[in-house]
Amino acid sequence: MPHSIFRKGGRIEQIAKNRLYILVLILLAVPFYLNDFSSIYVKSWRWWLFIDYTSVKLFPFLVVFWLVSSKRMQASEFGLTTQAAPLFLAVFLALALVGTVMDQNGYKLVAKLPGYPQLGGMPAITSPIWDWIDLTFGLALVGIFEELVFRGYMNTFIGRYTKNPFAIVLISSVAFGLAHWSLGLHAVIVTSAVGAVFMVAYLRTRSLPAIMLAHFMVNFIDYAGVIPKSIFKFV
Numbered sequence: 001m002p003h004s005i006f007r008k009g010g011r012i013e014q015i016a017k018n019r020l021y022i023l024v025l026i027l028l029a030v031p032f033y034l035n036d037f038s039s040i041y042v043k044s045w046r047w048w049l050f051i052d053y054t055s056v057k058l059f060p061f062l063v064v065f066w067l068v069s070s071k072r073m074q075a076s077e078f079g080l081t082t083q084a085a086p087l088f089l090a091v092f093l094a095l096a097l098v099g100t101v102m103d104q105n106g107y108k109l110v111a112k113l114p115g116y117p118q119l120g121g122m123p124a125i126t127s128p129i130w131d132w133i134d135l136t137f138g139l140a141l142v143g144i145f146e147e148l149v150f151r152g153y154m155n156t157f158i159g160r161y162t163k164n165p166f167a168i169v170l171i172s173s174v175a176f177g178l179a180h181w182s183l184g185l186h187a188v189i190v191t192s193a194v195g196a197v198f199m200v201a202y203l204r205t206r207s208l209p210a211i212m213l214a215h216f217m218v219n220f221i222d223y224a225g226v227i228p229k230s231i232f233k234f235v
Helices: 002-041 045-069 085-109 128-158 165-178 185-205 209-224
Strands: none
Touching: 002 045, 002 128, 045 128, 085 185, 085 209, 128 165, 128 185, 128 209, 165 185, 185 209
16 A cells, blocks of 8 residues: 555656646747747837847846745756856867858758748837947846746756657757747758757756857847958858
């Protein structure tokens, strides 16, 4: 009888834990897919920023903070671990370069593939101050939370069902690409490819901060206009 009770208690605990991980996946990932509707229907940049910063920046921060502070999950399950400075620098530089080259050349490589056009986009920010804030602080938050959700936590979640690295990279990269669905199928393909490279790097290092910084740099080069994008274009 005691053994039966122990096994039953263990199963109940496991079921509860599985439900928690599924709930966390929904809470963290779904806002990224819904957020793209604002790119289609919201024309005011002020409202767009409010929705974006609330749904895919503040909200995931609060979810992760609650989980870690309440000890329901560990920071390492989101990829929040440290690494030696030389490795950090090497990973950052390598991924920033590779990611930028893929981003700047990928669209031409897939241009002839069938797909659907871009459905919407971010409204132009007419305030120079807010524009620069979004290009720096905003893009930094994009790098942090997209990596936290689609690399760190996605690896943790998928890893509960399979340890096959190919499956983890494939599923997570497609999930990441689909988070950009409003930008068109070609954007989904290119971002999926970049996401796959970033996930391979994460599986090798098990640390996200350098990858987050590389993600920011890829976006900053693409949007800020400070560094000439032509440097990275080969096709």
